[in-house]
Amino acid sequence: VTTSAEQMARLLALVPYLQRRGEVSVAEAAQRFGVPERTIQRDLQVLMYCGLPGQLPGEVIDFDFEALEDQSVIRIRDADFLPRPLRLGSREGAALLAALTALREGGDPDVQEIVDRTVAKVRAAVGEGAAIQVTPPVDATERRLAARLSDAIANGRQVLLRHAAAVRDEVRSRVVDPVAVSEAQGHLYLDAWDHDSEEQRLFRLDRVVDAEILDTAAETRPDPLDLSHGVFRPTSATPTARVQVAPTARWVTEYYPVEQAQEITDGDLAGGLEIVVPVAHPRWLVGLMLRLGPEARLVEPVDLGDLVRAAAARALTNYDTPDA
Amino acid sequence: LSARKTERLMNLLILLLSTRTYLPKHKLRESLEEYRAAPSDEAFEKMFERDKEELRALGVPVEVGSYDPLFDDEQGYRISRAEFELPEIHLSADEAAVVGLAARVWKDQELAATTQDALRKLAADGVDVDPEAQSLIAPQLVAEEPSFLTFLDAATTRRPVRFGYRSSTSAAGQERRVEPWGVVGFRGRWYAVGLDRDRGEHRVFRLGRVEGEVSPDGPPGSFDVPADLDLKALSSHLAPEVPDREAVLLVRSGRAVPLRRRATATDPARDGWDLVRVPFGRVDTLVAEVCELGDAVVVLEPDDIRDEVLWRLRSVADPAAERAQP
Numbered sequence: 001v002t003t004s005a006e007q008m009a010r011l012l013a014l015v016p017y018l019q020r021r022g023e024v025s026v027a028e029a030a031q032r033f034g035v036p037e038r039t040i041q042r043d044l045q046v047l048m049y050c051g052l053p054g055q056l057p058g059e060v061i062d063f064d065f066e067a068l069e070d071q072s073v074i075r076i077r078d079a080d081f082l083p084r085p086l087r088l089g090s091r092e093g094a095a096l097l098a099a100l101t102a103l104r105e106g107g108d109p110d111v112q113e114i115v116d117r118t119v120a121k122v123r124a125a126v127g128e129g130a131a132i133q134v135t136p137p138v139d140a141t142e143r144r145l146a147a148r149l150s151d152a153i154a155n156g157r158q159v160l161l162r163h164a165a166a167v168r169d170e171v172r173s174r175v176v177d178p179v180a181v182s183e184a185q186g187h188l189y190l191d192a193w194d195h196d197s198e199e200q201r202l203f204r205l206d207r208v209v210d211a212e213i214l215d216t217a218a219e220t221r222p223d224p225l226d227l228s229h230g231v232f233r234p235t236s237a238t239p240t241a242r243v244q245v246a247p248t249a250r251w252v253t254e255y256y257p258v259e260q261a262q263e264i265t266d267g268d269l270a271g272g273l274e275i276v277v278p279v280a281h282p283r284w285l286v287g288l289m290l291r292l293g294p295e296a297r298l299v300e301p302v303d304l305g306d307l308v309r310a311a312a313a314r315a316l317t318n319y320d321t322p323d324a
Numbered sequence: 325l326s327a328r329k330t331e332r333l334m335n336l337l338i339l340l341l342s343t344r345t346y347l348p349k350h351k352l353r354e355s356l357e358e359y360r361a362a363p364s365d366e367a368f369e370k371m372f373e374r375d376k377e378e379l380r381a382l383g384v385p386v387e388v389g390s391y392d393p394l395f396d397d398e399q400g401y402r403i404s405r406a407e408f409e410l411p412e413i414h415l416s417a418d419e420a421a422v423v424g425l426a427a428r429v430w431k432d433q434e435l436a437a438t439t440q441d442a443l444r445k446l447a448a449d450g451v452d453v454d455p456e457a458q459s460l461i462a463p464q465l466v467a468e469e470p471s472f473l474t475f476l477d478a479a480t481t482r483r484p485v486r487f488g489y490r491s492s493t494s495a496a497g498q499e500r501r502v503e504p505w506g507v508v509g510f511r512g513r514w515y516a517v518g519l520d521r522d523r524g525e526h527r528v529f530r531l532g533r534v535e536g537e538v539s540p541d542g543p544p545g546s547f548d549v550p551a552d553l554d555l556k557a558l559s560s561h562l563a564p565e566v567p568d569r570e571a572v573l574l575v576r577s578g579r580a581v582p583l584r585r586r587a588t589a590t591d592p593a594r595d596g597w598d599l600v601r602v603p604f605g606r607v608d609t610l611v612a613e614v615c616e617l618g619d620a621v622v623v624l625e626p627d628d629i630r631d632e633v634l635w636r637l638r639s640v641a642d643p644a645a646e647r648a649q650p
Contacts, residue, residue, distance in 0.1 A: 004329040009382055009441065011334060017448035032447055034440065046327050050334045052342060053355040081338045084409040085448040089383040090480030091473075092442035098509065099429035099439055102465050103422060111422065118419040125411045131479045133555040134465065134509035141585060164581040169620060171578050183464045186511030207581050227431075227464060247493040254513075254532055263495050271494060291616040293636030297643070312641035314619040318574075319634060 007043065010035070014043055015082040018074055026072040037072075044074065052081075093126035101134045102183075110147075142188050142205045146181045149190055149205075152213045153178045156221075159192070160212040163203050167283040171209050172196075177218035181205075184227035193220045202231060232257065234278035241279050242299040247271040249295040252288075269297065279304075286311050332358045336375055337384065341408065346389040346400025376401070384408065415451045424453040431466045434473065467514055469531035472507065474538045475516040479504040481544040484521070488535035497535040502527070503547040508559045517558050519547070528559050565605025572625040575600045579620035583613065599624075607632065 010033060017032070018024065030037040048063060064075035088096070097119060104115040152159050159178050164171045176192035179200070183189070188205040200222050234257060245252055246269050253261055253275060260276040279285045282304060289298055289308040298305045335356055340347065353359040353368050362368035379386050385407040388399050415423065427443050430436040443453050467473075471487070478485045485504060488497040504518035505526075513532060520527040521541075574597045575583065584590060586602055593599040604610040611632045614621050623630040 004326040004333065005378055005382060007326065007330045008333050008378070010444070011330065012337075012382070012384075013444045013448040015448075020448070020450050033444060042327065046330050046334065049331050050338060052338060081341060085445040086383055086408060087410040088442050088445060091477060092383075092438050092445075094476055094480060095430060095435050095438040096423070096426060096442040098465060099426035100422065102429050102509075103425055114418045114422050118415065118422050121413050121415060121419065122423075125413045131506040132476060132509075133506065133559070164578075169579050169581070169617065171581065184466070184512065186513075206585060209581055250494075251492055254530075273495075286618070287616040290618055290637070290640060291612045293615060294639035294643075309641055311618045312637045315615075315621075315637050316634070316641055318619055318622045 007046070010039075011043055011047065012082070012086045014040075015047065015076075016085045018076050019083060023067075023073060023075045026068075026074060029074060040074075044068070047076075088122075088126050090126075090131070093122070094132045096122060097126070098132040098134050101132075105134065145205055145208060145211060146188055148213065149178055149181050149211060152211075153180065156218045158214040158216045158218050159190075160214055161190070161192070161203060162209040162211070164207045164209065166204070166207065167281040167287070175214070176201075176203075177220045179222060180224040182224060182227050184231050187231075189227070189231070191224050193218075193222060195219075200225060202227075230257070232280065234280065238278040238280060239301075240276050241285055241301060241304060242274065242276050243289075244269050244274045244297045244299060245272050245292065246295040249292050252277075252292070252296075256288075274299070282307060290315070328358070332356065333375055333378060337379060337403065340386065340401055340403040341405060343402050346387070346402050348398045348400045352401070410445055410449055413446065413449060413451065415446070417452070420446075420451045420453050423451065427453070429465050431464050432468075435465070435467060465509065466512070467509075469514050469534070471531050471534045471538045472514055475504050475507050475514075475531065478538075478540075479506045479516070479518070479549075482547050482549060483544040484541040484546060485538050486541040487538040489529060490533050490535060492530075492533070500527075500529070501541050502529065505549045505553055505558075506555045507531075508555050508562070510559065510562045515559060515562065517555055526558055528562070565609075567603035567605045569604055569626065571602050571604055571610060571623065571629055573600045573602060573614070574598070574622040574624060576620045580617050583617070583621070597622075604629075611636065 014029070014033065018029070026037050026040050030040045033040070044063070062077040064073075067073040067075045100115055100119050100122065104112050104119070149159065157178075159176050160173060161176050162171050162173050174194055174196040176190070176194050178190055178192045180191040181188060182191050182202075189202040190205060190208070190211075191200070191202055193199075194201045202225065240259060243252075244264060250273055252258070253273065256277055258275045258277055262274045264270055264272045264274055277285075285298075285304055286308050289296060290312060298308060336352070339352070339355055347355075349369070349372060352372065353362070359368050359372065362371055376386055384403060387402055387404055387407075389402070390398075390400065423443065423446060427436075427439050430439050447453050474485070477483075482503075484501065486499060486501045489500045490497040501521040502516070502518045503521065504516050506517050508515045508517055508528070513530065516529045516531060517526065518529075519525070570588065573583070574593055577596050577598060580600075583602055584598075584600060587600045588603060589599075589601040591599045602610075607628060610629060614623060614629070614633050615636050623633050
């Protein structure tokens with residue numbers, strides 16, 4: 001996008017905005033448009049020389065120059081040629097509608113009714129069919145929990161969290177300072193400072209057993225974690241495993257960060273992949289291998305293979321007891 | 325220089341907005357100072373063509389029509405105010421607040437900026453969207469798939485596309501020719517829904533499986549989106565199955581939290597175990613979940629789940645034995 005295109009897009013909204021406001025400070029306009037004050041000043045200079053053929057500068061848009069120079073206040077009149085902003089483009093409409101839908105599905109039940117009204121109005125104004133549809137799969141239990149945690153965040157309170165981490169699969173209690181409820185890759189997370197481990201962590205809400213809002217005030221308020229590139233970010237120090245997967249388990253590469261993937265061309269797993277995956281915790285890989293069953297084979301490390309076989313054997317012994 | 329160009333574009337816009345009849349090029353050249361100053365007709369034409377395209381790229385509907393009905397060899401230009409202007413929206417305070425929150429949803433820079441542009445227009449129309457509104461719940465949308473915007477734009481401009489696509493179970497990509505109707509986000513992943521031109525019916529394409537470039541396969545506006553399009557219904561198979569059966573499981577105390585959350589009943593069983601009833605839809609989904617939990621779960625009923633879990637666990641515990649008898 002060129003600078004003049006950017007400026008042009010801004011002017012098409014700025015002129016009707018200024019007309020509607022009647023009087024507004026340069027500072028406020030700059031904040032509203034998310035640009036520095038001098039950018040607004042430059043925009044005004046362009047506007048002074050705009051008009052219909054035969055009109056003199058300043059004739060088409062009547063500026064109050066004194067107010068602008070003395071008080072940094074913009075007052076304009078007679079900018080009748082642009083009383084209303086340009087309509088929403090199809091991409092703008094789609095982006096806004098998708099964001100609204102996400103708010104509806106991921107949010108507080110009270111918000112949903114408001115969002116529905118808003119979506120109907122925006123859709124009518126855009127005059128578009130629904131080119132975009134988003135369904136964050138968050139169930140009612142999680143939504144209620146998210147709403148309670150959001151209250152705790154708004155009120156700056158600590159939370160006693162009972163949570164089962166995925167790799168550990170056992171419930172632990174801890175006191176946290178909640179920071180944000182965030183969504184990433186289809187799951188809701190509580191982003192919080194954990195006083196137990198003294199680090200900022202993510203707690204998946206579908207693994208929270210119970211959350212008690214405490215009377216004590218939160219002690220820390222770090223910035224929310226950036227989840228835009230996923231929740232798990234392996235480093236070069238993270239150990240890896242080499243796994244062969246059958247064609248039916250190729251989906252693994254779409255759900256987990258995979259460092260390498262090579263086609264398997266012969267043998268019983270032909271059409272599958274040999275992949276190298278980072279393993280943050282051995283238990284995670286054991287779980288994955290149990291889940292994949294006959295559709296995968298661990299090539300290395302060998303000692304992890306022993307763990308996987310032992311875990312399967314332990315699970316099988318449960319079925320030997322008479323009442324099972 | 326860019327300020328002068330903005331000024332020229334603005335003056336062209338004002339002129340085209342204020343005319344009722346189509347203005348031919350020679351009138352435009354007479355009317356605008358910079359066009360008059362162009363050294364040659366060619367230079368003017370080039371300048372005007374570029375300006376016109378820049379206006380269109382901003383979404384300004386520049387219309388072309390016959391200037392003189394008796395001599396229709398000369399084309400004229402105008403901008404229809406009705407097409408140009410944002411229709412009245414009239415958002416209430418709570419609706420405006422929700423729009424303010426929506427501005428914080430997209431994490432991708434480009435889509436976040438696009439949403440901000442939309443909000444700026446709404447603000448210019450008097451909607452009091454507070455950019456600093458506190459987001460209590462921050463759902464985040466990310467479109468990491470490089471083809472996302474291409475499919476979104478193709479759907480909104482009704483432009484057919486062609487692209488390489490691999491299925492979930494095979495390596496070899498296949499060329500697909502599609503009329504995209506829309507994009508669907510589900511579990512943090514994006515899909516394109518549309519008519520597969522070779523198969524003659526609608527298909528859902530996972531954008532993560534698109535290979536290489538997505539190319540246009542026809543001009544914009546060359547197909548119609550079904551009037552009763554329901555993207556949610558067309559992509560309903562992406563959503564979890566509605567549970568229609570129930571499994572009875574023994575679960576170790578304090579373990580398998582996600583399973584327990586879905587339980588319809590949980591009762592203490594023998595020491596250290598609970599009897600948990602869990603509704604389910606798809607067999608393979610529940611089997612995979614139970615297997616992953618290892619020795620924390622024992623399937624009591626139904627038999628098909630129990631047998632499948634046992635078979636899969638045995639194949640892991642003793643892979644050689646399983647492969648010997650397929």
